[in-house]
Amino acid sequence: MLAIVLRFWQLDQYPVGFHIDEASLGYNAYSLLKTARDENGQFLPLHIDMFGDNRPAGYQYLDILPIKIFGLNEFATRFPSALLGALTPVAIFLLLKAIFNKNLPALIAAGLLTISPWHLVISRASAETIVALFFIILGTAFYIRSNGIHRRQLFWATLFFAASLFFYHSSRIFVPLLVIVLSFLQRKRSYFPVLIIIFLSLFLVFGTGVGTSRFQQISIFHFPEIRLVLEEQLREDGATKLPILLVRLFHNKVINYGLGYLKEYFSYFSLNFLFLEGGLPAWYRIPNMGLMYLIELPFLLIGTYLLIKNGFKNRLFWLPLIWLILGPTVAAITRDDVPNVQRSLVMLPALITITSYGLWQCVVLAKHGLKLKTCCLLASVLSLMFIWNFGYFLHQYFVHSRFHRPWYRFNGFKEMVLAVDKLALNYDKILVSKTQGGTYMHFLFFQKIDPRWYQDQGSPKDKDYGGFGKLIFLPQDCPQYVFDNQGVKFLSVASGVCGEEPFTSQDALLIYREDGTVAFRIYPGEGKNE
Numbered sequence: 001m002l003a004i005v006l007r008f009w010q011l012d013q014y015p016v017g018f019h020i021d022e023a024s025l026g027y028n029a030y031s032l033l034k035t036a037r038d039e040n041g042q043f044l045p046l047h048i049d050m051f052g053d054n055r056p057a058g059y060q061y062l063d064i065l066p067i068k069i070f071g072l073n074e075f076a077t078r079f080p081s082a083l084l085g086a087l088t089p090v091a092i093f094l095l096l097k098a099i100f101n102k103n104l105p106a107l108i109a110a111g112l113l114t115i116s117p118w119h120l121v122i123s124r125a126s127a128e129t130i131v132a133l134f135f136i137i138l139g140t141a142f143y144i145r146s147n148g149i150h151r152r153q154l155f156w157a158t159l160f161f162a163a164s165l166f167f168y169h170s171s172r173i174f175v176p177l178l179v180i181v182l183s184f185l186q187r188k189r190s191y192f193p194v195l196i197i198i199f200l201s202l203f204l205v206f207g208t209g210v211g212t213s214r215f216q217q218i219s220i221f222h223f224p225e226i227r228l229v230l231e232e233q234l235r236e237d238g239a240t241k242l243p244i245l246l247v248r249l250f251h252n253k254v255i256n257y258g259l260g261y262l263k264e265y266f267s268y269f270s271l272n273f274l275f276l277e278g279g280l281p282a283w284y285r286i287p288n289m290g291l292m293y294l295i296e297l298p299f300l301l302i303g304t305y306l307l308i309k310n311g312f313k314n315r316l317f318w319l320p321l322i323w324l325i326l327g328p329t330v331a332a333i334t335r336d337d338v339p340n341v342q343r344s345l346v347m348l349p350a351l352i353t354i355t356s357y358g359l360w361q362c363v364v365l366a367k368h369g370l371k372l373k374t375c376c377l378l379a380s381v382l383s384l385m386f387i388w389n390f391g392y393f394l395h396q397y398f399v400h401s402r403f404h405r406p407w408y409r410f411n412g413f414k415e416m417v418l419a420v421d422k423l424a425l426n427y428d429k430i431l432v433s434k435t436q437g438g439t440y441m442h443f444l445f446f447q448k449i450d451p452r453w454y455q456d457q458g459s460p461k462d463k464d465y466g467g468f469g470k471l472i473f474l475p476q477d478c479p480q481y482v483f484d485n486q487g488v489k490f491l492s493v494a495s496g497v498c499g500e501e502p503f504t505s506q507d508a509l510l511i512y513r514e515d516g517t518v519a520f521r522i523y524p525g526e527g528k529n530e
Contacts, residue, residue, distance in 0.1 A: 018409070088130070173205075
């Protein structure tokens with residue numbers, strides 16, 4: 001019940017603003033509902049080209065029913081992520097019960113995940129990763145329970161693992177690795193699920209024609225910085241006239257890309273990332289909060305030590321540790337928005353499991369080694385510390401994040417679109433600045449533009465000096481446009497940072513963000529040929 005309340009309370013208002021990725025997920029689900037095609041006119045696609053990234057389309061299909069029931073709005077768009085996020089504590093309970101065969105560590109894990117800052121923040125924000133993670137945890141729990149021989153359990157494990165592949169790119173690498181590890185940890189092995197998952201992953205990555213596009217966008221192997229460093233090193237060595245073989249021994253692609261990968265990989269285990277500051281993208285960051293509570297740190301360390309110690313007695317005890325090691329392997333390949341809280345979310349079940357095991361073992365030790373009064377005192381102190389940490393997070397999330405750098409979450413875009421919608425009938429053209437991001441998707445979403453009509457227009461998006469209907473999108477903070485016909489009556493929507501007339505005049509309608517800064521300046525033109 002607590003998991004549901006924390007993820008659904010004022011879901012349409014928190015997180016503040018409505019990110020363009022969320023708007024795209026919602027509108028494409030709406031388009032599939034109305035036309036069986038995405039915004040680009042593709043029929044029942046496996047991937048959707050949202051912003052050149054060809055994302056798996058699983059979330060959009062999952063969002064069709066909520067949008068059918070609740071309409072096209074923020075609540076409906078965020079509903080699948082919030083719902084499966086609320087159910088994930090049940091999944092992790094099943095996982096720990098399967099690993100340790102005890103209820104107490106499983107209950108502790110379910111409780112920690114319920115109040116996890118990392119999981120809570122992302123599950124409230126239309127995140128495909130939350131859905132994928134739910135299926136990964138369930139698949140692992142059923143695979144362990146199958147003992148490698150029970151067909152029904154293996155069937156469900158395979159089904160859940162396969163489902164995760166349709167929601168997030170990273171799953172297509174992480175899940176096959178995890179399934180291979182699971183098969184080796186089981187005493188009786190079944191290779192059928194392993195082969196199914198590997199084959200399906202390879203098909204989705206290489207067989208669909210678009211599975212590698214996102215990798216090409218963000219991988220370190222396509223990032224110019226490492227190549228520039230290598231070229232600089234070669235020039236510096238060239239000035240000393242060292243033998244070419246010696247130069248290539250120390251400075252080559254293998255060394256430089258390898259060092260770049262290791263740097264990114266270990267950033268995901270840093271104190272700043274996990275406990276103090278959190279990671280990127282910035283719209284997921286809560287001010288002065290890490291992804292886990294500081295009170296969890298000692299139990300994470302204790303749990304790590306005890307799992308290593310006891311892993312030689314029970315091979316399944318190695319699973320959380322190996323899972324944690326595998327967690328950042330995919331995320332570390334990327335170079336934008338790092339360390340990235342979405343791509344590394346698969347680390348969270350391992351961190352929760354290790355922490356829960358450490359806390360459970362401390363409880364067992366205290367119960368058998370300390371007097372009742374001492375145990376009660378320690379339990380009270382520990383409970384108060386957890387309550388304080390949790391209360392601090394809620395304060396930071398529901399109070400401070402509302403005003404802390406709200407522009408990262410496209411705060412003010414909805415208000416701008418609704419204001420333009422009220423004025424649109426009085427104008428022939430609407431000039432919109434696109435310097436703050438992909439504004440077109442918010443118009444599609446909040447104006448509920450008919451997907452059939454939009455697809456008939458050729459899905460024009462927001463190309464410079466192009467648009468759809470009355471909208472023209474311009475790559476300028478202060479939009480100006482020369483019309484062929486004199487007397488065109490137009491409405492101009494400038495960026496909040498525009499400091500030119502007439503957008504600074506008293507006639508301009510200002511759209512404010514939660515922190516009081518100006519997001520947009522709307523000025524009613526009079527048909528002048530600007």
